[in-house]
Every structure is written in structure tokens, then in C-alpha cells.
Amino acid sequence: MTRTSAPVDAPGTGAWEGLVTTALLGTDRRTPPGTAPGQDAPVALLDAAAVETVRRRAGLRPARAAQRPRPAPADGRPPLPAAAARRLAMLLADRPGASAGGRRGTAPDLMELLPQWLAAANARGFAPPPQVLPALLDAARGRTDLRPAALEFAGPRALWLARLNPDWRFALRSAPGGGAAPPPVADDDRTRQVWQEGLFAERVALLSALRSGDPAAARELLATTWATERAEDRLMFLDSLRTGLGPDDEPFLEQALSDRSRNVRATAAELLSALPGSALAARMAVRAAACVAIDHTRGSGAAGTAPTPTIVVEAPHECDPDMERDGVVPKAPAGRGERSWWFGQLVEAAPLGTWSRRLGGRTPREIVALPVADDWQGELHAAWCRAAVRQGDAEWSRALLGEPSAPEAGGPGAVSLAERAKLLGTLGAAERAEWVAGFIAAHGLSEAFQLLGVCAVPWAPPLGRAVVDALNIARDAGSYPWSFSGVMGLAERCLDPSESGRLDALLAVPDEPEDASPGAGGYWAEAFQRLVTTLRLRAAMIEELGPAKPITPA
Amino acid sequence: MTQQGVRWTADQVLALAPDAASRKAGSKLGAAGPWSEAGCSDEGTVWGLCKGSGSKPYQTVVDIADASGPAYKCSCPSRKFPCKHALGLLLLWAGDDAAVPRGEAPEWAEQWTAGRRRRAEEKRSGQEAPSGSADPEAARRRAERRAERVTAGALELEQRLADLLRGGLATAEQSGYGLWEETAARMVDAQAQGLAARVRELGAIPSTGPGWPVRLLEECALLHLLGQGWLRRERLPDALAATVRSRMGLPASADGKPVRDRWLVLAQYDTADSRLTTRRIWLYGADSGRTALLLSYGAAGRAPELALPVGLALEAEVSSYPGAGQPRVALGEQFAPPAPAEIRPPGVTASEAAARYGDALRDDPWLESVPVTLGRVVPTPDGDSWQLADADEDAALPLTPAARSRPGLWRLVALSGGAPVTVFGECGHQGFNPLTAWPEGAGDAVSLC
Known part of the structure; x- marks a missing residue:
């Protein structure tokens, strides 16, 4: 508020300032205006100041209004149902850190449910109540993994708000392409301007957004400035072509194979090899096929046994400039032989279709089953795994994964767990879940965490059952539940809520067998209780949001 | 009582929590998992059994029909009040009709509520009986003695203020809290709590940044005004004399007409x-x-x-x-x-709000702020600060310094989205302190504090 306007105030202001000056210096040094010096001077000063103070306060007027903010853009989405809005407020109120440390107890971890809640709300296309936006932005600020979903849900008003508070500037940087900001248009002046003059992060965001909508336009935009970009930037830009990669990109990528930067060349080669019809893939196929052959004479040492067809590998003897141009890295990492290093790269980049033709028309499963001579199996299978992942080939993945119950699946076999997790990613959700369920049934939970991470949420019934059974077995074996806290945490978030009924029997504290860890039974009951509570909460959460397809407002 | 049909919102329940930790712990218990045999009655009792870490579940009862806010009883050992179980139970009741169905209260819950209500009834009838316990003559003498001590305190304070102004406020910056703490203690001895509290505030002013001499002089002057008011209370109108007595910290009873x-x-x-x-x-x-x-x-x-x-x-x-x-x-x-309830207070303009504070100073010159509901204002950034700008005229109330740093400010800004909102708060010489807001259209009250 401002003090009373000038004409009325003029004598008052002067009087007040005189009083303040006198008070600061003291009446011994200066006599208050309009009074006699002496004993009573301080009291006279206080009297006058009291009158002025009340006068000044009583005369307060509103200030001039500042430039009012432009109204936030309208959010056309329907508002959240009341119960869901309450739930969201509760999830957001549960900030980590308030009770750091200690046992987790039986209560669910609400913050962990926020990603699911956001995904469900986004799938139904609801708008948030505006007053929760600050808490939502604060949550997204602390957890980068939450940002895309949180910002999509938060909608246009959150971006409007973020412009007013520097704490939330991240929202402006990471505005999702699909959600609030309109997708960039290729021939737009604004697009061209950002591309020409924007900061690096803005340009990457622009390119990615454009690429997800119009792959060709993005590539053409990149080509306009390609020659003048710095090497690090070229690498990042090239990487964004991964989205929507298609045969049309080949000429551009082929040209990038002669780039000055080795990293750019390698990335271009990698992208080309993911296009099985590309010229590079064909060249790699020729090179790789030259190294692998079937020997029909092996294994016939003992008399009377038919020879077993065996794969023999003849790794390349040199890495010629053409190979190098196609992305083969000539220098092997320390501890690896050069020739096997080159060989791995050739097989990885060759289209998997090559092998059936090369190896007598066999199916991938038959090829994987063939023995490999001279300890080349590990190298060869590992390279096929990388190729299957890169080319997204489900049939080869299936062949390389093998049977989930096979003994080598659980241990360190030719194919590591990390590779298996990646291979599973090329399969359909149902098949993935079934394979992991089979794996857990055969090998238990101790190795399953990574594999569970690639399964679709909520877990398919067979997978859920396998996890619950395995947890039950682990409990009966007498170990402590926190040995399985990773899987437990995943189960809380991923188990289908309709499974909670099956868990009721596990909630009781069992009698402790003699060899069990002391108190383990109680902790298990607690862990299962938290699991059931969380599942119920998730069921309630989803129910509050209503059916997945909302009725679109008229 | 049929009002029990309307359940509270989670926000309203969480507002009961004594601290942030309880709010968090309570929200975790606000799901069906640990609860059994929960229910609520038409008389406003909510009950349930909560599974804790022990073998025996805790018995939790809440009486929300009580005149002085909800009353709680829980068999858990927590010293928090209400405990997390009571909060969790109310959240469950607020959020999930099926988990807390209508029903007859079990005996353990019924006993407690019945006991409470009986005691409340007795207390009420006890109050109506004449409280002729004390000797009125003795009470008058006690009041007189206290008034004498307060007068002595007021005189002493007047002396100290005069000394301060004789030497100058500039010295106050160096003397720091010590001087004021001692004076405040003397005022406590003199049974003038109101003076003591104001004196303690004085000590903090020199460290509040630029403009402190103005603020210090204002507060000294108002303190002087209060002291003078007390010393001459016999000559003041009755209502103003009562204001002075309450500002001095003398006890008063709410004897207005109900x-x-x-x-x-x-x-x-x-x-x-x-x-x-x-x-x-x-x-x-x-x-x-x-x-x-x-x-x-x-x-x-x-x-x-x-x-x-x-x-x-x-x-x-x-x-x-x-x-x-x-x-x-x-x-x-x-x-x-x-x-x-769907009630909303009617709003006034920013100019009217400022005028209201001015008017109120006539009755109580020591007033810091008045409660006001502003209708149609837009939260507007103004440099480093914020103001509530009237949507229809060129007038705005700046926010108080404290309100600018509260998270509630952002809830208010988000709720508005640049559109007019209705805001209830305290309007005074430091600015406007927003406490609750309503959106322009339909919508619930949003608490900003």
C-alpha cells in the first residue's frame, strides 16, 4: 500500500520525517519540531509520533496495480473426479525425507505410486486441480524420471506458472513434445529461428520433437546446418535420428560415414546396420558371412558316429579402411584380441537374415543349437544377441534366450542377464512375462530383478503368481525379507491389484522353524502386509479415476 | 443429526494433524489395508481397529460431533494428538464410503463417546449454576492490586521509552536484545503481559533491515499510546477502555451476548x-x-x-x-x-479493504490488520514482490513480506492462473496476508496457510 497521496500528505510527511530524525539523534541533541526543549521533550515526541503513526496507517491507500499477468491458456481436459483429486493431494503430501531411515513398516510408499497414478490420469486425459500444481512441480523438480508424465498431466497452466517461478524453470526446458507445447512445424519461421539461433538444449529438443512427428522434415532441417555443426553436437543430433529410423534416412547416414569425427561415423554405422536393407548392412553381411562356415566333417572321430555339423569361425585378419569406414573400431579394448574384436563387430552389424542363407537354410533356433568350434561360441552368440536387440528381431531373441528353465539360463552362460533383459525387450508383453515367470519358477528371485524390470505393468497373471510363489518359498526357506527388498518394491508397484486376494494367507505371522533367522516370520508378515496394502491402494487409485476412456466433453 | 451424511475432504482431515510427520504417517494409514471393523454412526462417531506392529490392534475412536472440534481416543502409546491412527481413520472415512460403513458403534467406542458427552453435559449445566464460590469483595481487592502493579509497570516503561528517545534510537542498534529482554521481564513481573510481548518485539526491529528507525519509532509511539491509555483508562469511553485492558494483557471473559x-x-x-x-x-x-x-x-x-x-x-x-x-x-x-458448506463470504474491492483497516483503527489504534475478503482480485507479480490487483480498477494491495515467502502464495497464483479470484485474508499496514482463496467459478476453498 502507499502512503496518502501527495497534497494531503505533504505537511504530514515532513512532520513525520522530522520526528524520525529527532528520534534517531535523541531529544538531548535535537529538539522535536514544535515543542520546548527539556524534560518533557521525549514525551512530546512520543505523543506526536503516536498521532502520526495512527494517522499514517489510517490513511493507507491501495497501490497502483502492476502489469497483470497474461491469463493462463485454457485447459480443455475434464477435471479430475473429486476422489482422485484427494488421492493426488495425498500422494503429493508424502514427501520423501520426512522419515528417513528405519524399517519400512507396513505402510505403503506413496511417492512410489505417483508415476503410476500420473500415467493412469494421463491415459484418461484429466486436468489437475490448479492448486496442486505447485506441489506437482516441486515433485517433478526433485525427480527427473517423473518429469515427462508430471508435465503432461500438469498441462498448460503449469508452464504458465513455471514462467513466474525460477525454481520451476526446468518445466520450460523439458516441455514434452506431445503434451502442452504445440509440436513444431517444419516450415515454420519460429522453428527455423530456434534451430538457427537457439541454445543447444533447445535445438536438441526441437529436433527430437520434430522427428517424432515428421521424421523426414527433421532430417532435412538437420542437413541444412550439418556441415557447420561442432562434432559433439553432430553426435547428439545424429543420435536423435534413432526415433523413427527408416530406409529414407540411408543416404544421409551413408554420407555421415565419411564424417571427420570417429564417434559420428560409429553412430552413423550403428544406425545403418539397424536398417537391414541398407548398403552398409549388405557389406557387413558379406564380411561376416565370410568368417563363418559349417564344417560337416567334425565330430566324426569315433568310428560309427555320424559327423555333427559344427560352426567354424575364421576371424578377419585385418581391419581394412573400408571396414573402418563402415564403423568397425580397429583398436580393441585392453585384454581383447584384435581379430575377435573385429569379428564381433561384423556379426553385430550384419542383418540376422544372412545366417539362415549362409548356414544351410536352418532356422535361428537350429543355428543357435549348433556347436561352435574352438571356443568361439561365446563371442558369436554375444554378437548375435547385440544384433537381435539392435534389429529388434523377436525370432532370434527367442532362439538366443532359450528355455527359461534351462540350467544355464540362471547362471553365467553364453548370454548374460543384462543381455537377456535386452532380448526380452524385443518380445511381446505376454511372451516376455511368460518367459520371466518360467525363469523365476526354475531359478528363484535372486537373479530376477533385472528381468522383472523389463516386464509390462501390471504383471500378467502367470508372472504375478510366479513372483508370489517364489517369495513364499523364500520366506519358508527362513531368510529375511530385505534380501528381496528390490523384488518386493517392484511387486508393490507392478503386481496386478486383483492378485491381492491370493496374498491373504501370507499375512499371518508363521510359526518359526528352528533353522529360520530370528524374527524373520514377523518381518515377512509385515512386508506382505505392505504389499497387500499397496495393491489395495493401487486398485482404489485406479477405480477413482474411472474407466480408461473418458467420455469426451461436448 | 443428518449432517453426518456429508463426509469431510482429505484436506480438511489433514488440517487436524499436529505436525508434518503426523500428516505423512496419517496419510499412509488412510487406506483400507490395516483397518478392520471400521464404521461410523449418525451421531458423529467414527471408529476402527488398526493393525499395528503388535499382536493386538489399536482401538481408535473419533467424535467429530463435539462442540470444540473433533475429540480423539486411541489405545496406541503415541503422545501426538491426534495420533496417526486417528488421522488415518478419518482419511479412510473421508475417502472411502465402503471401508467405513454406517453402523452401530461397538461397545468400546460407544462407552467412550457416551462418557465424553455426559461429562460435557455436566460441565455445561455446571457453568449455568451461579459461580458464587469466591468472595466478591476479595476478588475486587485482587483486581485492584493487580491494576496497581500494572500501573507501576506502565510508568516504568514510560520512563524507559523517554530515556531511549532522549539518547536517540541510533543507540538502540548497538544495545541489541539485552535491554529489551530485561524490560520485558520487568513487564512480566508487573503482570502486564501485553506490554511485555510488545517490548520483546521492539528488540528485534533494529535487525529487520532498511527503514528500521521508522518501524521502531512507530512501535515505541504505539507502546507509549498504550501506556498512556492505561494510565488514563478512567477517562476513556467504556469500549476503548476495554480494548486498552485487553491490549495490556489483562484477562477478560467472553461475556457478550451469544x-x-x-x-x-x-x-x-x-x-x-x-x-x-x-x-x-x-x-x-x-x-x-x-x-x-x-x-x-x-x-x-x-x-x-x-x-x-x-x-x-x-x-x-x-x-x-x-x-x-x-x-x-x-x-x-x-x-x-x-x-x-457452500457458503462464500461476499468480497470487497482493494480500496474498500484499505478503508476498512483505516476505519477499524478508530476503535483500536493498535490494530495490525483486519480480516477482509477481496472479491475479484488477480495475484500479480510486482518486481520482487506480489500484489493482489483489483480486476476492475487500478488498485492493488501488496502482500506482506511473510506471505511472499510462503508456499501458499504459489497455490494462490496457480488457482488464479491470471484470472480473478476471491481471497480472504488479513489487511493491515504491512500489506495483505492471504489465507484462503476461492476460484472464480464453482470450487472449494483452497487454504493458503
């Missing part, structure tokens, strides 16, 4: 110092149009017992404390438990 109304809870917030937690609850009477203040106190670090969540309305009687323009009331008989 006013029955539907009281909407406008805002509830706590302020704490090293001795005391003070809870302020603003009420708005739907029929009388009056805004009233309930105060409730708790020991330092503990939440005061009275809790009335924002957005609820209760049918009750309140009685005013004496004093001109005194908003403070005491809660009397309650006729219906708090329940959600």
Missing part, C-alpha cells in the same frame, strides 16, 4: 514463539455477515486442541470478548457438527 449462526471456517493457522503455539481460526457468520476470531493455545511445540478445518461450517453460538471492534469470540454451544 450469537447463533452458521459459522463458516475461513482460515486456521498457527504462530509459535518459544513459549506458546497460538492458533487463530477465522469464522464467517452466514446470516450475520460477521467475521469472528477464535484463539486457541498450546504449549510450545504442541498443537492447540481446537481444530476446525477450512471449508466446514458449524451451527453454533459464539460470544464476543469485550472491547471496541474486537473480533475475538469464544465458541459456545454447538448445535450441529462441522460439515462441508
Whole structure:
């Protein structure tokens, strides 16, 4: 508020300032205006100041209004149902850190449910109540993994708000392409301007957004400035072509194979090899096929046994400039032989279709089953795994994964767990879940965490059952539940809520067998209780949001 | 009582929590998992059994129909009040009809509520009986002795203020808190709590940054005015004399005529110092149009017992404390438990709000702020600060420095989205302190504190 306007105030202001000056210096040094010096001077000063103070306060007027903010853009989405809005407020109120440390107890971890809640709300296309936006932005600020979903849900008003508070500037940087900001248009002046003059992060965001909508336009935009970009930037830009990669990109990528930067060349080669019809893939196929052959004479040492067809590998003897141009890295990492290093790269980049033709028309499963001579199996299978992942080939993945119950699946076999997790990613959700369920049934939970991470949420019934059974077995074996806290945490978030009924029997504290860890039974009951509570909460959460397809407002 | 059909919102339940940790712990228990045999009755009792870490579940009962806010009973050992189980139970009741169905209270719950209500009834009838216990003559003599001590304190303070101004305020910057703490202690000895509190505030002013001499002189002058008011109270009009007595910290009783109304809870917030937690609850009477203040106190670090969540309305009687323009009331008989209501106080413009504060100073020159509802204002950034700009005229109220740094500011800005909102708050010489806001269209009250 401002003090009373000038004409009325003029004598008052002067009087007040005189009083303040006198008070600061003291009446011994200066006599208050309009009074006699002496004993009573301080009291006279206080009297006058009291009158002025009340006068000044009583005369307060509103200030001039500042430039009012432009109204936030309208959010056309329907508002959240009341119960869901309450739930969201509760999830957001549960900030980590308030009770750091200690046992987790039986209560669910609400913050962990926020990603699911956001995904469900986004799938139904609801708008948030505006007053929760600050808490939502604060949550997204602390957890980068939450940002895309949180910002999509938060909608246009959150971006409007973020412009007013520097704490939330991240929202402006990471505005999702699909959600609030309109997708960039290729021939737009604004697009061209950002591309020409924007900061690096803005340009990457622009390119990615454009690429997800119009792959060709993005590539053409990149080509306009390609020659003048710095090497690090070229690498990042090239990487964004991964989205929507298609045969049309080949000429551009082929040209990038002669780039000055080795990293750019390698990335271009990698992208080309993911296009099985590309010229590079064909060249790699020729090179790789030259190294692998079937020997029909092996294994016939003992008399009377038919020879077993065996794969023999003849790794390349040199890495010629053409190979190098196609992305083969000539220098092997320390501890690896050069020739096997080159060989791995050739097989990885060759289209998997090559092998059936090369190896007598066999199916991938038959090829994987063939023995490999001279300890080349590990190298060869590992390279096929990388190729299957890169080319997204489900049939080869299936062949390389093998049977989930096979003994080598659980241990360190030719194919590591990390590779298996990646291979599973090329399969359909149902098949993935079934394979992991089979794996857990055969090998238990101790190795399953990574594999569970690639399964679709909520877990398919067979997978859920396998996890619950395995947890039950682990409990009966007498170990402590926190040995399985990773899987437990995943189960809380991923188990289908309709499974909670099956868990009721596990909630009781069992009698402790003699060899069990002391108190383990109680902790298990607690862990299962938290699991059931969380599942119920998730069921309630989803129910509050209503059916997945909302009725679109008229 | 049919009001029980309306359940509270989760926000309203969480407003009862004594601290952030309880709020968090309570929200975790607000799911069906650990609860069994939960239910609620038409009389306003909610009960349930909560599975804890022990073998025996905790018995939790809440009586939400109580006149002085909800009452809680839980067999858990927690010293928090309400405990997390009571909060969890109320959240469950608020959020999930199926988990807490209507029903007959079990015996353990019924016993406690019946006992409580009987005691409350006895207390009420006891109050109506004449309290002729003390000798009125003795009481008068005690009051006289106290008045003499307060007078002595006021005189001593006047002397100190005169000394301060004789030497100059500039010296106050060096002397720091020590001088004021000692003077405050003398005022406590003189049983003038109101003076003591104001004196303690004085000590902090020199460290509040630029402009402190102005603020210090203002406060010294108002202190002087209060002291003079006390010394000449016999000559003041009755209402102003009562205001002076209450500002000096003398006890008063709410002996105003009880006013029955539907009281909407406008805002509830706590302020704490090293001795005391003070809870302020603003009420708005739907029929009388009056805004009233309930105060409730708790020991330092503990939440005061009275809790009335924002957005609820209760049918009750309140009685005013004496004093001109005194908003403070005491809660009397309650006729219906708090329940959600669609009442909104009517709003005024920014200019009218400023004028209201000026008018109120006539009755009470020591007033820091008045409760006001602003209609159609837009939260607007103004340099480093914020103001509430009138949507229809070129006038704005700046926010108080404290309000600028509260998270509630952002809830207000988000709620508005650049559009006009209705805001209830305290309007005074430091600016406007927003406490509750309503969106332009339909929508619930959003608490900003």
C-alpha cells in the first residue's frame, strides 16, 4: 500500500520525517519540531509520533496495480473426479525425507505410486486441480524420471506458472513434445529461428520433437546446418535420428560415414546396420558371412558316429579402411584380441537374415543349437544377441534366450542377464512375462530383478503368481525379507491389484522353524502386509479415476 | 443429526494433524489395508481397529460431533494428538464410503463417546449454576492490586521509552536484545503481559533491515499510546477502555451476548514463539455477515486442541470478548457438527479493504490488520514482490513480506492462473496476508496457510 497521496500528505510527511530524525539523534541533541526543549521533550515526541503513526496507517491507500499477468491458456481436459483429486493431494503430501531411515513398516510408499497414478490420469486425459500444481512441480523438480508424465498431466497452466517461478524453470526446458507445447512445424519461421539461433538444449529438443512427428522434415532441417555443426553436437543430433529410423534416412547416414569425427561415423554405422536393407548392412553381411562356415566333417572321430555339423569361425585378419569406414573400431579394448574384436563387430552389424542363407537354410533356433568350434561360441552368440536387440528381431531373441528353465539360463552362460533383459525387450508383453515367470519358477528371485524390470505393468497373471510363489518359498526357506527388498518394491508397484486376494494367507505371522533367522516370520508378515496394502491402494487409485476412456466433453 | 451424511475432504482431515510427520504417517494409514471393523454412526462417531506392529490392534475412536472440534481416543502409546491412527481413520472415512460403513458403534467406542458427552453435559449445566464460590469483595481487592502493579509497570516503561528517545534510537542498534529482554521481564513481573510481548518485539526491529528507525519509532509511539491509555483508562469511553485492558494483557471473559449462526471456517493457522503455539481460526457468520476470531493455545511445540478445518461450517453460538471492534469470540454451544458448506463470504474491492483497516483503527489504534475478503482480485507479480490487483480498477494491495515467502502464495497464483479470484485474508499496514482463496467459478476453498 502507499502512503496518502501527495497534497494531503505533504505537511504530514515532513512532520513525520522530522520526528524520525529527532528520534534517531535523541531529544538531548535535537529538539522535536514544535515543542520546548527539556524534560518533557521525549514525551512530546512520543505523543506526536503516536498521532502520526495512527494517522499514517489510517490513511493507507491501495497501490497502483502492476502489469497483470497474461491469463493462463485454457485447459480443455475434464477435471479430475473429486476422489482422485484427494488421492493426488495425498500422494503429493508424502514427501520423501520426512522419515528417513528405519524399517519400512507396513505402510505403503506413496511417492512410489505417483508415476503410476500420473500415467493412469494421463491415459484418461484429466486436468489437475490448479492448486496442486505447485506441489506437482516441486515433485517433478526433485525427480527427473517423473518429469515427462508430471508435465503432461500438469498441462498448460503449469508452464504458465513455471514462467513466474525460477525454481520451476526446468518445466520450460523439458516441455514434452506431445503434451502442452504445440509440436513444431517444419516450415515454420519460429522453428527455423530456434534451430538457427537457439541454445543447444533447445535445438536438441526441437529436433527430437520434430522427428517424432515428421521424421523426414527433421532430417532435412538437420542437413541444412550439418556441415557447420561442432562434432559433439553432430553426435547428439545424429543420435536423435534413432526415433523413427527408416530406409529414407540411408543416404544421409551413408554420407555421415565419411564424417571427420570417429564417434559420428560409429553412430552413423550403428544406425545403418539397424536398417537391414541398407548398403552398409549388405557389406557387413558379406564380411561376416565370410568368417563363418559349417564344417560337416567334425565330430566324426569315433568310428560309427555320424559327423555333427559344427560352426567354424575364421576371424578377419585385418581391419581394412573400408571396414573402418563402415564403423568397425580397429583398436580393441585392453585384454581383447584384435581379430575377435573385429569379428564381433561384423556379426553385430550384419542383418540376422544372412545366417539362415549362409548356414544351410536352418532356422535361428537350429543355428543357435549348433556347436561352435574352438571356443568361439561365446563371442558369436554375444554378437548375435547385440544384433537381435539392435534389429529388434523377436525370432532370434527367442532362439538366443532359450528355455527359461534351462540350467544355464540362471547362471553365467553364453548370454548374460543384462543381455537377456535386452532380448526380452524385443518380445511381446505376454511372451516376455511368460518367459520371466518360467525363469523365476526354475531359478528363484535372486537373479530376477533385472528381468522383472523389463516386464509390462501390471504383471500378467502367470508372472504375478510366479513372483508370489517364489517369495513364499523364500520366506519358508527362513531368510529375511530385505534380501528381496528390490523384488518386493517392484511387486508393490507392478503386481496386478486383483492378485491381492491370493496374498491373504501370507499375512499371518508363521510359526518359526528352528533353522529360520530370528524374527524373520514377523518381518515377512509385515512386508506382505505392505504389499497387500499397496495393491489395495493401487486398485482404489485406479477405480477413482474411472474407466480408461473418458467420455469426451461436448 | 443428518449432517453426518456429508463426509469431510482429505484436506480438511489433514488440517487436524499436529505436525508434518503426523500428516505423512496419517496419510499412509488412510487406506483400507490395516483397518478392520471400521464404521461410523449418525451421531458423529467414527471408529476402527488398526493393525499395528503388535499382536493386538489399536482401538481408535473419533467424535467429530463435539462442540470444540473433533475429540480423539486411541489405545496406541503415541503422545501426538491426534495420533496417526486417528488421522488415518478419518482419511479412510473421508475417502472411502465402503471401508467405513454406517453402523452401530461397538461397545468400546460407544462407552467412550457416551462418557465424553455426559461429562460435557455436566460441565455445561455446571457453568449455568451461579459461580458464587469466591468472595466478591476479595476478588475486587485482587483486581485492584493487580491494576496497581500494572500501573507501576506502565510508568516504568514510560520512563524507559523517554530515556531511549532522549539518547536517540541510533543507540538502540548497538544495545541489541539485552535491554529489551530485561524490560520485558520487568513487564512480566508487573503482570502486564501485553506490554511485555510488545517490548520483546521492539528488540528485534533494529535487525529487520532498511527503514528500521521508522518501524521502531512507530512501535515505541504505539507502546507509549498504550501506556498512556492505561494510565488514563478512567477517562476513556467504556469500549476503548476495554480494548486498552485487553491490549495490556489483562484477562477478560467472553461475556457478550451469544450469537447463533452458521459459522463458516475461513482460515486456521498457527504462530509459535518459544513459549506458546497460538492458533487463530477465522469464522464467517452466514446470516450475520460477521467475521469472528477464535484463539486457541498450546504449549510450545504442541498443537492447540481446537481444530476446525477450512471449508466446514458449524451451527453454533459464539460470544464476543469485550472491547471496541474486537473480533475475538469464544465458541459456545454447538448445535450441529462441522460439515462441508457452500457458503462464500461476499468480497470487497482493494480500496474498500484499505478503508476498512483505516476505519477499524478508530476503535483500536493498535490494530495490525483486519480480516477482509477481496472479491475479484488477480495475484500479480510486482518486481520482487506480489500484489493482489483489483480486476476492475487500478488498485492493488501488496502482500506482506511473510506471505511472499510462503508456499501458499504459489497455490494462490496457480488457482488464479491470471484470472480473478476471491481471497480472504488479513489487511493491515504491512500489506495483505492471504489465507484462503476461492476460484472464480464453482470450487472449494483452497487454504493458503
